[in-house]
Amino acid sequence: MSLLDELYREIILRHYKSPHNYGPLDSANVRVKGDNPSCGDQIELMIETAGERIADLRFQGQGCAISQASASLMTDLVKGKSWAEALALEQQFKAMIVDGAAPTPELGDLAALSGVHKLPARVKCATLAWNALEQAAHQAGVRR
Numbered sequence: 804m805s806l807l808d809e810l811y812r813e814i815i816l817r818h819y820k821s822p823h824n825y826g827p828l829d830s831a832n833v834r835v836k837g838d839n840p841s842c843g844d845q846i847e848l849m850i851e852t853a854g855e856r857i858a859d860l861r862f863q864g865q866g867c868a869i870s871q872a873s874a875s876l877m878t879d880l881v882k883g884k885s886w887a888e889a890l891a892l893e894q895q896f897k898a899m900i901v902d903g904a905a906p907t908p909e910l911g912d913l914a915a916l917s918g919v920h921k922l923p924a925r926v927k928c929a930t931l932a933w934n935a936l937e938q939a940a941h942q943a944g945v946r947r
């Protein structure tokens with residue numbers, strides 16, 4: 804295993820064991836549940852949206868390390884951003900996971916999930932939280 808692989812593995816495990824932005828969010832005005840039956844992953848995404856901006860967001864869920872780490876990293880990245888910025892990041896993330904594009908600098912620690920591209924069975928684990936984000940944008944009335 805290369806040093807970079809090891810670093811990436813450590814980031815995923817750290818977010819899996821101690822997820823960021825985890826737990827209920829009473830101020831949420833958008834809630835989306837997502838699941839990935841092929842692996843048994845579930846997440847609920849709760850977002851406090853204020854106009855154009857994601858003021859706050861949290862998630863709860865269970866499942867594999869990839870699904871939960873992806874949700875934790877995603878919430879870290881899009882918190883406080885505009886919906887337009889968040890959806891642009893979603894496109895960059897999916898280009899990396901689905902198409903195998905190189906991680907952009909904007910994705911930060913989410914680069915740790917870039918290897919999932921080579922594991923087709925796990926792509927849905929990695930994109931679960933992001934699909935929930937996209938659905939939440941739709942519920943919030945955001946046009947892309």
Ligand code: ZN
Binds near residue numbers: 842843867869
């Ligand atoms: Zn999974």
